[in-house]
Amino acid sequence: MSFSVVEIRKDFPIFERTIRDGKRLVYLDSGATSQKPWVVINAESDFYSKHNAAVHRGAHQLAEEATDAYEGAREIVAKFIGGQESEIVFTKSATESINLVAYAIGNAEPGNRFALTASDSIVVTEMEHHANLIPWQQLAARTGAQLKWFNVTQDCRLDLSNIDQVITANTKVVAVTHQSNVLGTINPLDAIVKRAHEVGAVVVLDACQSVPHMSVDVVALGVDFLAFSGHKAVGPTGVGVLWGKAELLDELPPFLTGGSMIENVTMTTATWAPVPQKFEAGVPNMAQAVGLGAACKYLSDLGMDAVREHEIAITGYALDKMSAIEGIRIVGPLENVSRGAVVSFTLADIHPHDIGQYVDSQGVAVRTGHHCAWPLARAMNVPATTRASFYLYNDERDVDALVEALLGAQKYFGRF
Amino acid sequence: MELDSLYQEVILDHYKHPQHKGLNPVYTAQVSHVNTSCGDEITLNLNVENNVITSITWDGQGCSISQASVSMLSDLVTDKTLEQANAIVKSFSELMASKGTAAGDPEVLEDAVVFAGVSKFPGRVKCALLGWMAFKDAAIQSQGESK
Numbered sequence: 005m006s007f008s009v010v011e012i013r014k015d016f017p018i019f020e021r022t023i024r025d026g027k028r029l030v031y032l033d034s035g036a037t038s039q040k041p042w043v044v045i046n047a048e049s050d051f052y053s054k055h056n057a058a059v060h061r062g063a064h065q066l067a068e069e070a071t072d073a074y075e076g077a078r079e080i081v082a083k084f085i086g087g088q089e090s091e092i093v094f095t096k097s098a099t100e101s102i103n104l105v106a107y108a109i110g111n112a113e114p115g116n117r118f119a120l121t122a123s124d125s126i127v128v129t130e131m132e133h134h135a136n137l138i139p140w141q142q143l144a145a146r147t148g149a150q151l152k153w154f155n156v157t158q159d160c161r162l163d164l165s166n167i168d169q170v171i172t173a174n175t176k177v178v179a180v181t182h183q184s185n186v187l188g189t190i191n192p193l194d195a196i197v198k199r200a201h202e203v204g205a206v207v208v209l210d211a212c213q214s215v216p217h218m219s220v221d222v223v224a225l226g227v228d229f230l231a232f233s234g235h236k237a238v239g240p241t242g243v244g245v246l247w248g249k250a251e252l253l254d255e256l257p258p259f260l261t262g263g264s265m266i267e268n269v270t271m272t273t274a275t276w277a278p279v280p281q282k283f284e285a286g287v288p289n290m291a292q293a294v295g296l297g298a299a300c301k302y303l304s305d306l307g308m309d310a311v312r313e314h315e316i317a318i319t320g321y322a323l324d325k326m327s328a329i330e331g332i333r334i335v336g337p338l339e340n341v342s343r344g345a346v347v348s349f350t351l352a353d354i355h356p357h358d359i360g361q362y363v364d365s366q367g368v369a370v371r372t373g374h375h376c377a378w379p380l381a382r383a384m385n386v387p388a389t390t391r392a393s394f395y396l397y398n399d400e401r402d403v404d405a406l407v408e409a410l411l412g413a414q415k416y417f418g419r420f
Numbered sequence: 421m422e423l424d425s426l427y428q429e430v431i432l433d434h435y436k437h438p439q440h441k442g443l444n445p446v447y448t449a450q451v452s453h454v455n456t457s458c459g460d461e462i463t464l465n466l467n468v469e470n471n472v473i474t475s476i477t478w479d480g481q482g483c484s485i486s487q488a489s490v491s492m493l494s495d496l497v498t499d500k501t502l503e504q505a506n507a508i509v510k511s512f513s514e515l516m517a518s519k520g521t522a523a524g525d526p527e528v529l530e531d532a533v534v535f536a537g538v539s540k541f542p543g544r545v546k547c548a549l550l551g552w553m554a555f556k557d558a559a560i561q562s563q564g565e566s567k
Contacts, residue, residue: 024422025422355482355483355484356458356483357458357460357482357483357485357544357547358427358483358484358485361423361426361541361543361544362423365422365423372458373457373458373459374458374459378459381459387459387460387461387481387482388458388459388460416423416427417427417432417484
């Protein structure tokens with residue numbers, strides 16, 4: 005089946021509505037959150053209307069059905085990223101997934117491979133989303149470990165020229181984004197993984213902007229932990245995924261404690277259930293996990309290589325068309341190589357918030373600001389940018405609408 | 421077009437020609453405020469003598485709404501007593517909370533009534549209020565300092 009945006013758009017009910025007095029919805033903010041197809045909406049709705057019960061407890065048919073649906077989703081998600089079912093932990097968000105790893109590492113006692121001391125270091129990059137920066141800043145502050153980072157070059161790539169000085173024998177964790185949510189840059193993981201493993205560090209991958217957009221295989225990538233969110237991958241809000249290598253999840257202490265995550269409990273002590281239950285305290289976001297299973301199946305049926313190919317094409321088209329606008333500065337790689345379908349830019353001296361407001365009046369939804377990556381904005385020397393992010397339901401028509409709206413914004417704000 | 425109710429001519433004029441921009445080194449209070457959702461920043465120096473605002477200057481970066489708003493605020497409160505200025509801030513805050521239902525009192529707000537249109541755009545209310553909230557802080561601090 006060939007990749008047809010026209011057909012795909014029919015799966016997403018939101019495209020049936022219009023925006024700002026009858027204008028066609030041009031949704032270019034999937035980097036923040038994606039729209040949802042009927043199959044996901046229906047899966048979540050069906051769970052509530054037909055199977056709702058607390059999973060892993062209850063001696064009744066609904067509990068069985070709910071557990072089957074929830075564990076079935078785990079199986080789909082595991083297949084989707086090439087992992088094992090027991091390695092998939094459902095969280096409420098990618099932010100929680102990363103915090104889980106950071107807090108759990110902080111809970112590790114001497115003797116545990118994750119135990120951190122003031123003589124250790126944690127490595128991040130300058131292009132991290134706050135979700136993959138602040139948990140590590142805080143862990144460093146709590147343990148006394150040193151926080152180090154890779155800088156970003158002026159052509160918006162990671163500067164790995166000093167990799168052996170940044171990742172050293174003292175490094176315990178390397179936390180890096182697969183694809184920048186601002187620049188679109190896809191990072192070269194091979195060199196980072198190789199160096200991290202040489203020194204015995206674990207690699208935590210923020211895959212929020214990659215898993216929804218390309219084929220991701222955790223084994224092939226060689227990373228140790230991977231986090232992504234459901235809502236950016238045509239799935240529901242309120243569900244995120246943490247994948248970790250089985251033996252690492254085994255050794256990692258728990259983060260949230262309580263019901264479901266225990267093996268045995270007395271008034272003063274407790275032992276832990278095997279993974280992944282050890283990391284899923286409390287009644288989980290069941291309907292959302294089931295919805296995410298439907299989302300991963302939807303994407304698999306389309307084929308992630310086809311999605312990626314489509315996005316490469318639309319990125320190339322967008323870079324060409326947008327570069328031709330006078331006064332534009334694209335903040336991200338100009339070459340359509342190792343980059344995703346995210347195009348951030350500034351437009352002469354028109355403030356991004358004003359650009360966003362104008363293009364919205366034309367039905368075009370973009371994001372403006374620092375995109376939860378403030379240090380990166382500073383490194384790129386821009387107070388804020390406007391970001392257009394494309395997905396499987398966007399086509400050339402959407403790029404054309406954006407370009408036309410940007411030209412309109414120039415006229416509108418140039419009138420004084 | 422609906423957008424014109426947001427981007428009134430006088431707003432864009434203040435944006436292009438900001439008033440009281442550039443910090444006066446003499447002040448009774450200095451405050452910096454940031455709009456955390458977009459990164460807009462304003463630093464505001466306020467000088468109060470005998471309970472009267474003798475100087476209000478600012479510097480910052482941001483969208484047309486935030487910059488024009490602080491520019492207009494500066495015009496409005498210069499030479500006013502702190503009580504008068506606080507009454508203006510209160511009136512402006514109420515206008516911003518009106519969700520497009522109020523027109524603003526021109527006796528109190530003068531030109532700043534043009535921001536009435538902003539209150540219809542919930543995403544922009546914070547922009548319009550950035551400088552005003554900074555001023556409010558500075559006024560409180562200056563109350564203690566002023567002789």
